[in-house]
Amino acid sequence: MKLFAVFGNPIKHSKSPIIHKLFAKQTGISQNYIKINVPINFFSKSIINFFKNGGLGANITIPFKREAYKICDTLTNRAKYSGVVNTIKITSCKKILGDNTDGIGLLKDLNNLNFIIPKSNILLLGAGGAAQGIIYSLIQFGCNITIINRTYQHAKNIAEYFKNIKKINYLRIENLLHHSFNQIHYDLIINATSSSMNGNIPNIPLSILKPDIFCYDLFYDKENTPFLKWCVFHGVKNISDGIGMLIEQAAYAFYLWHGIMPNTKKIIRKYKKNIFNISNISD
Ligand code: ATR
Numbered sequence: 001m002k003l004f005a006v007f008g009n010p011i012k013h014s015k016s017p018i019i020h021k022l023f024a025k026q027t028g029i030s031q032n033y034i035k036i037n038v039p040i041n042f043f044s045k046s047i048i049n050f051f052k053n054g055g056l057g058a059n060i061t062i063p064f065k066r067e068a069y070k071i072c073d074t075l076t077n078r079a080k081y082s083g084v085v086n087t088i089k090i091t092s093c094k095k096i097l098g099d100n101t102d103g104i105g106l107l108k109d110l111n112n113l114n115f116i117i118p119k120s121n122i123l124l125l126g127a128g129g130a131a132q133g134i135i136y137s138l139i140q141f142g143c144n145i146t147i148i149n150r151t152y153q154h155a156k157n158i159a160e161y162f163k164n165i166k167k168i169n170y171l172r173i174e175n176l177l178h179h180s181f182n183q184i185h186y187d188l189i190i191n192a193t194s195s196s197m198n199g200n201i202p203n204i205p206l207s208i209l210k211p212d213i214f215c216y217d218l219f220y221d222k223e224n225t226p227f228l229k230w231c232v233f234h235g236v237k238n239i240s241d242g243i244g245m246l247i248e249q250a251a252y253a254f255y256l257w258h259g260i261m262p263n264t265k266k267i268i269r270k271y272k273k274n275i276f277n278i279s280n281i282s283d
Pocket residue numbers: 062063125126127128129130131149150151154192193194195200201202203
């Protein structure tokens with residue numbers, strides 16, 4: 001059977017195998033998709049072994065997406081311009097092709113939710129690999145992005161990285177509300193920090209949360225993330241976690257490997273709220 005995998009550390013809680021099982025069932029493609037927990041300094045070795053042993057493609061997750069970018073022989077434009085890779089595939093000439101499906105997956109989910117239009121002003125929280133991986137697609141769609149981050153220099157570095165594609169604003173958190181530094185009304189806040197993983201909330205001023213704003217967290221859990229709970233507590237109505245993005249980015253990976261796009265709408269509708277409880281997949 002065709003072999004695929006997700007590489008990460010930690011990987012125990014990954015929902016990718018379940019999602020790919022749903023896609024395989026829906027499209028009638030038979031594939032074996034496994035989780036591989038990679039020791040921190042062994043990423044490239046593990047990938048090479050996997051391909052030597054017959055692996056055809058892989059998803060890459062935290063913390064290896066920037067490293068994955070470096071080991072690829074060729075890149076899609078999405079991967080090339082974002083500088084991070086979350087999907088790889090062995091080509092017919094035995095080369096490693098790298099793609100980034102996170103950005104396009106997020107954009108698709110934001111569109112499904114009606115959270116975004118081409119001119120949306122986005123406040124992006126965080127400046128790590130997760131933030132870097134989504135910016136290119138948002139820029140391509142026509143959005144304006146302002147980054148704030150706990151460490152100001154990291155926000156500045158990301159803006160520098162994308163400067164030849166589009167100007168990205170970056171601000172010190174304390175300047176977000178100063179009219180002389182910032183006159184933007186934000187339509188959408190995206191939390192791309194890893195703060196939710198430790199039960200924390202990124203430090204942003206409350207007054208940025210207008211009732212009509214959309215708030216999206218790239219992370220997800222059995223219940224709302226701390227950031228989303230905080231948004232709801234302060235009156236925000238339109239919130240979403242990253243389960244839809246997870247399913248959409250997986251669909252683009254599936255398409256890269258098999259040339260068939262799964263019907264994600266059906267899967268999101270059915271499993272978004274209970275992906276943590278699936279043990280048995282039925283129709
Ligand atoms: P990833 O590759 O998953 O994005 P990362 O590179 O470690 O992971 O980046 C994590 C992001 O979350 C960073 O922007 C980090 O801020 P710093 O640049 O200051 O490290 C941010 N982050 C993590 N914990 C946070 C917290 N408790 N509050 C605010 N930001 C946090």
